[in-house]
Amino acid sequence: MRLTLAQLEQDAGSVDTALDAAESAVEDAAADGADLVALPELFAVGYFAFESYARVAEGLDGPTFGRLRDIAADHDVGLLAGSHVEDLEASADAGYDVPDNGGLANTTTFFDRDGSLQTTYRKHHLFGYESAEARLLTAGEHLEPFEFDGFTVGTCTCYDLRFPELTRELVDDGVTLLLVPSAWPYPRVEHWQTLTRARAIENLWYLGAINGVGAFDSATLLGRSTVYDPWGTALASAGDRPAHVTADLDPDEVTRVREEFPALADRR
DSSP states (O other), X not given: OEEEEEEOBOOSSOHHHHHHHHHHHHHHHHHTTOSEEEOOTTTTTOTTOGGGHHHHOBOTTSHHHHHHHHHHHHHTOEEEXXXXXXXXXXXXHTTOOOOTTOSEEEEEEXXXXXXXXXXXXXXXXXXXXTOSHHHHBOOOOOOOOEEETTEEEEEOOGGGGXXXXXXXXXXXXXXXXXXXXXXXXXXXXXXXXXXHHHHHHHHTSEEEEEOOEEEOSSOEEEOXXXXXXXXXXXXXXXXXXXXXXXXXXXXXXXXXXXXXXXXXXXXX
């Protein structure tokens, strides 16, 4: 299975322009044989554009999610559609299951090759340090792994990387590939590289960490999107400019590594 991480430039501009850039990236990745394309966290508005969250928020039946659904179907790829600001009340009105306390959420979706919505993940750990995310958004409550091309795929978002108990839950759910859409800023390069690699090593799975690039008034995203194998070896990575990060993954490799080094079976 060929995975492409689309490291996109973020700004606080037009959602439509950001979606056009995302579609162009998906089109190029599909032409290169990608089966699954992953986009960064809040790429359409920019994570640090907190004043725009309410303006761009919509339900899961809204136009942004609809456009992403069409992008997956039009290019015949699985699409981990980064994340977008979800209006939970609007989603509930459309018949979706949402957290009871409502509000807005940082929501990741995965669309299959036919554009069908396979899973929804709402960021569990909301960042508070010099960030308005924890004040503006509602935390998610559920993990929903999904099946794609021989992998059981899980997802978490950016700050979630600092909480390994969440990924242990995903291991227990059978996950063999973790995708992590992010908006990780400078100067915490070592944190980004260490935590992503550690989550791959300790769980003996593939991990695709998809970050954005670009500068905001309060922060600059550091890029460095990377695909790790189950040993924690980087298969492909980028710097801090827009890029495609592509690697071929073998679901049988996860089984082989876990049999050769059965650390998960030795947990107490």
